[in-house]
Amino acid sequence: MTDQSWKERLGDQIPEERSREIETFAGQMELRRQSKLDEKVFAETRLRWGIYGQRYDNGQRYDGVKTQTLVYPAGDLTKGPNTYWDAPGMLRIKIPFGGVNPEQMEVLAEVADEYSDGILHVTTRQDFQLHFVHIDDMPDLMRRLASVGITSQEACGNTVRNVTACPLSGICHDELFDVTPYAKAMAYFLLGHGDTQDFGRKFKTAFSGCEQHACGLVNMHDLGLLARTKEVDGEIKRGFAVFVGGGLGAIPQQAKLLNSFVTEEEILPLAQAIARVFARLGEKKNRNRARMKFLVEQLGIDEFRRLVYEERDKLSPDERWSAYVDDVPGYHETPPHLPTSLNGHARPEGFDTWYQTNVYKQRQQGYVAIYINLPLGDMTSSQMFALADIAKQYAGDTVRTTVEQNLLLRWISEADLPEIYSQLKPLGLAEANVNTIADITTCPGTDTCKLGIASSRGLTGELRHQLIAKIDTLPEAVKDLKIKVSGCFNSCGQHHVADIGFFGNSRRSGNYLVPHFQLVLGGKWKQNAGSFGLAMGAVPSKRVPEVLEAITNRFASERSTSETFQDWVTRLGKKEIKAMLEPFTKVPAYEVDSSFYTDWGDTREYSLGDIGVGECAGEVVSLFSMEITKAESTHFDSLIALDEGNYEKADENAYRAMILAARALNRTRFPALTEDPNKIVEEFRTQFYDTKLFFDPFAGGKFAQFLFDRHEFPPTNKADPDAAKRLVGEAQLFIEACYSCEARVNGSIIDLG
Amino acid sequence: MIPLRTQVKFFLENPEGVELAAFMGVFQRWIQQNLLEGLMIDVADYLHVFDGPGIVLIGHASDYFMESHNGRIGLLYTRKRQTDPDLQSQLRNSFRLALRACELLENDPTFTPRLKFRTDEIEIRFADRLQIPNRPESLDLVKRDLETVLGELYGSNAVHIKPVQQDARHIFTIKATSVSALSIADLQRQTSAEH
Numbered sequence: 001m002t003d004q005s006w007k008e009r010l011g012d013q014i015p016e017e018r019s020r021e022i023e024t025f026a027g028q029m030e031l032r033r034q035s036k037l038d039e040k041v042f043a044e045t046r047l048r049w050g051i052y053g054q055r056y057d058n059g060q061r062y063d064g065v066k067t068q069t070l071v072y073p074a075g076d077l078t079k080g081p082n083t084y085w086d087a088p089g090m091l092r093i094k095i096p097f098g099g100v101n102p103e104q105m106e107v108l109a110e111v112a113d114e115y116s117d118g119i120l121h122v123t124t125r126q127d128f129q130l131h132f133v134h135i136d137d138m139p140d141l142m143r144r145l146a147s148v149g150i151t152s153q154e155a156c157g158n159t160v161r162n163v164t165a166c167p168l169s170g171i172c173h174d175e176l177f178d179v180t181p182y183a184k185a186m187a188y189f190l191l192g193h194g195d196t197q198d199f200g201r202k203f204k205t206a207f208s209g210c211e212q213h214a215c216g217l218v219n220m221h222d223l224g225l226l227a228r229t230k231e232v233d234g235e236i237k238r239g240f241a242v243f244v245g246g247g248l249g250a251i252p253q254q255a256k257l258l259n260s261f262v263t264e265e266e267i268l269p270l271a272q273a274i275a276r277v278f279a280r281l282g283e284k285k286n287r288n289r290a291r292m293k294f295l296v297e298q299l300g301i302d303e304f305r306r307l308v309y310e311e312r313d314k315l316s317p318d319e320r321w322s323a324y325v326d327d328v329p330g331y332h333e334t335p336p337h338l339p340t341s342l343n344g345h346a347r348p349e350g351f352d353t354w355y356q357t358n359v360y361k362q363r364q365q366g367y368v369a370i371y372i373n374l375p376l377g378d379m380t381s382s383q384m385f386a387l388a389d390i391a392k393q394y395a396g397d398t399v400r401t402t403v404e405q406n407l408l409l410r411w412i413s414e415a416d417l418p419e420i421y422s423q424l425k426p427l428g429l430a431e432a433n434v435n436t437i438a439d440i441t442t443c444p445g446t447d448t449c450k451l452g453i454a455s456s457r458g459l460t461g462e463l464r465h466q467l468i469a470k471i472d473t474l475p476e477a478v479k480d481l482k483i484k485v486s487g488c489f490n491s492c493g494q495h496h497v498a499d500i501g502f503f504g505n506s507r508r509s510g511n512y513l514v515p516h517f518q519l520v521l522g523g524k525w526k527q528n529a530g531s532f533g534l535a536m537g538a539v540p541s542k543r544v545p546e547v548l549e550a551i552t553n554r555f556a557s558e559r560s561t562s563e564t565f566q567d568w569v570t571r572l573g574k575k576e577i578k579a580m581l582e583p584f585t586k587v588p589a590y591e592v593d594s595s596f597y598t599d600w601g602d603t604r605e606y607s608l609g610d611i612g613v614g615e616c617a618g619e620v621v622s623l624f625s626m627e628i629t630k631a632e633s634t635h636f637d638s639l640i641a642l643d644e645g646n647y648e649k650a651d652e653n654a655y656r657a658m659i660l661a662a663r664a665l666n667r668t669r670f671p672a673l674t675e676d677p678n679k680i681v682e683e684f685r686t687q688f689y690d691t692k693l694f695f696d697p698f699a700g701g702k703f704a705q706f707l708f709d710r711h712e713f714p715p716t717n718k719a720d721p722d723a724a725k726r727l728v729g730e731a732q733l734f735i736e737a738c739y740s741c742e743a744r745v746n747g748s749i750i751d752l753g
Numbered sequence: 754m755i756p757l758r759t760q761v762k763f764f765l766e767n768p769e770g771v772e773l774a775a776f777m778g779v780f781q782r783w784i785q786q787n788l789l790e791g792l793m794i795d796v797a798d799y800l801h802v803f804d805g806p807g808i809v810l811i812g813h814a815s816d817y818f819m820e821s822h823n824g825r826i827g828l829l830y831t832r833k834r835q836t837d838p839d840l841q842s843q844l845r846n847s848f849r850l851a852l853r854a855c856e857l858l859e860n861d862p863t864f865t866p867r868l869k870f871r872t873d874e875i876e877i878r879f880a881d882r883l884q885i886p887n888r889p890e891s892l893d894l895v896k897r898d899l900e901t902v903l904g905e906l907y908g909s910n911a912v913h914i915k916p917v918q919q920d921a922r923h924i925f926t927i928k929a930t931s932v933s934a935l936s937i938a939d940l941q942r943q944t945s946a947e948h
Contacts, residue, residue: 001754001756001840001884001885001894002754002883002884003754004883005883006883009883055795056794056795061784061794061795063781063784063785064781064785065785068784070792070794071792072792072813073792073813073836086813087794088794088811088813106922109922110882110922113880113924114757114758114880114881114882114924115757117797117799117806117809117811117816118805118806119799119802119805119806131797132797132811132816134833134834137757375801375802376801378799378801378802378805379802380802380803380804380805380806381923382804382923383803383804385920385922385923427803428802428803428804429803447797447798457798458798461798461800461801464801601777601798602777602781603777603778603781604781
């Protein structure tokens with residue numbers, strides 16, 4: 001066998017700068033192995049190379065009966081705080097604007113085989129991810145990717161993450177112009193830029209070509225750029241409306257308009273100025289408030305704008321700002337075949353159904369784009385090799401990943417469709433139903449993510465299975481709905497912008513914990529993530545399919561002609577929705593139906609991980625349960641008040657709900673009653689916050705801050721709709737956190753300090 | 754130098770009616786009861802992926818897949834982390850651990866009728882395109898070691914090895930066939946014998 005290394009084999013194929021950077025990282029790995037590099041520093045370093053931890057990398061795993069200690073050969077050597085060196089990790093691979101070429105696809109397939117489990121996963125930000133990768137393999141993996149122009153740099157960590165763009169850019173009927181070259185320029189300008197290295201948190205950027213469709217979803221990004229044109233001196237100039245401060249996370253926030261028209265030459269320096277302001281003024285100590293949305297909210301958009309332009313004026317000129325603009329007019333993809341029509345061509349069995357959902361007619365006559373439906377965003381190396389061949393023969397220069405975890409082949413000559421379909425089918429890549437209710441987006445959840453609370457992938461797999469079986473019988477209005485699932489409140493599955501969203505949580509039932517999902521209804525995917533849904537109530541994970549059926553059946557039967565799902569949800573009202581959910585919230589006793597006590601796709605008895613169910617006295621209905629119900633009820637009142645436009649009442653009820661939840665928790669330790677909010681908050685702070693009993697292993701004490709902030713700093717304008725909505729959402733999360741705390745503590749003291 | 758990953762697949766003799774989903778519970782139990790050598794970490798479900806990895810028991814140095822690649826259900830063992838001193842040792846350990854997993858599955862009461870693995874046909878794969886590219890001449894790189902290890906397992910029963918012709922981009926794969934009627938237990942006995 002050869003003694004040659006990948007470094008030697010690839011040699012000049014890797015750009016010199018990339019090669020040097022990878023060498024530096026390999027050196028840092030060695031320093032860490034020798035304990036000469038602090039683990040926290042190394043952790044941030046590897047994150048900036050897209051190297052993430054995975055579930056159980058703290059050396060513990062609940063096996064369904066007990067928590068096992070995972071003893072790795074490298075012993076106590078860590079790659080970050082509480083993260084063992086040998087533990088399998090995840091590599092996130094950046095794909096700017098989602099564009100990959102066939103050569104890159106082949107290398108991606110190779111590395112999935114050799115370093116991972118043979119699966120490539122498409123994320124909700126157009127990246128690829130490989131799971132179960134050992135950190136020792138990372139340098140060679142990176143070299144192989146770098147040799148075909150792919151990087152994992154700044155895919156994770158406090159950096160500018162992947163720059164996304166609508167996958168239909170360049171072929172869409174409704175776009176103003178192709179945003180691809182701009183997204184590409186932005187991605188490579190900001191990558192490793194000196195002004196983007198000192199953020200307190202991640203920074204996400206997206207490009208959209210149109211306003212009315214989902215497109216690039218600019219409304220939910222830290223920096224969103226929406227294509228615009230403007231007549232200047234008789235000439236049509238291209239530019240962008242620039243939005244800032246959007247984000248999902250636990251509490252979603254719509255982006256605010258920074259400038260309604262920024263020229264092509266200005267978008268890069270403006271992004272640089274925004275980065276400087278974020279780096280300088282963004283929160284760095286409290287990670288829970290470190291996203292740019294908090295800074296924009298704190299300063300207000302006018303002051304933020306002033307600071308950005310003040311920074312802009314200080315920037316030293318950089319030729320890169322405008323150098324790319326000269327290349328834009330020449331940017332195009334080259335289809336391998338001339339445009340044709342499908343008429344008269346023989347159509348294989350199943351083709352027509354597939355055509356209806358998976359084929360998009362480009363604005364360029366005679367060309368179409370094909371969506372490849374990837375269940376849960378996953379595909380094998382073999383599928384990737386085969387798709388690369390199809391792309392080489394039939395498609396334009398790039399295949400695009402989509403944020404809905406599919407792939408898009410573009411510039412297909414329409415007459416080639418039957419042959420392509422015939423090739424895709426035996427590969428398992430001709431599944432129909434893209435962009436339908438059966439095409440569900442999900443985050444990795446408890447499969448691999450350390451933050452996962454319930455199995456988003458397990459639930460998604462089950463829902464897909466059920467929906468595919470009956471898709472042909474569903475009314476069109478239901479077929480068009482979007483479902484998105486997250487494993488926890490952090491919304492990596494983008495549940496806030498789904499018609500029907502779910503995020504994982506848990507509830508206690510007797511001595512057991514039961515996986516649940518919070519239902520979020522009425523988000524708007526269109527209009528670039530036009531609005532966010534609201535939490536309606538939690539249901540046991542195993543009842544979610546029934547809940548979905550109840551909601552969709554009712555929508556189908558009650559909607560008036562052309563009424564959207566969002567409008568129907570609003571018309572139905574939260575009281576009615578709550579009443580509809582009520583029957584599904586009941587959890588049978590373990591002895592009656594133990595299936596509720598395991599999650600989808602997992603045979604283990606459900607647990608919150610390392611902190612499992614405590615030994616307890618066996619009360620079925622605890623004092624806490626009775627008290628917290630009051631908090632839930634008051635919170636529900638705040639939702640009603642929002643519905644009615646009574647924002648002052650919504651604020652007051654949300655605050656009161658948190659006080660009641662804190663009181664419920666206090667009473668598990670000290671049964672003495674007090675109604676005084678000051679005393680309740682003080683007691684809560686002393687007994688649960690200062691002791692860290694309230695601290696969740698991954699969220700820390702962040703939700704307690706919601707209570708403290710509202711208690712100590714009541715708003716001057718309680719009638720502010722944005723503030724009221726935000727507080728209602730925060731109150732929900734605080735209540736959830738009280739549930740989690742009680743489940744952990746449950747009568748026994750566990751020191752989490 | 755030894756390959757990044759060496760894989761050994763034993764095929765089921767009686768795959769009819771076998772549902773891969775059942776192996777999720779089996780693998781979870783193996784972790785609970787520490788039935789395998791080495792550190793076992795988690796179980797991954799890829800049943801939704803066409804011709805995919807199936808159900809995977811993820812370990813530190815080993816993975817165990819119950820998969821149905823090309824429509825043929827079997828136990829695919831993967832040896833990773835390159836902790837063996839040479840290729841022969843890596844192959845020997847791969848077979849030993851794969852056979853242990855097959856033994857456990859053949860004796861698992863979850864399945865009725867009991868599972869039975871073929872021994873007259875095995876696939877060996879080398880997931881290392883740098884050292885063992887998928888070319889006919891790669892057989893020379895592994896032949897001696899592979900024949901030695903297979904000779905230890907099959908004794909006097911002849912075993913023929915032949916590369917599987919496929920897309921050159923895929924990993925190098927060899928099919929080993931024998932006309933022997935040896936059982937999994939027979940082969941296992943050979944793995945514990947002195948060599």
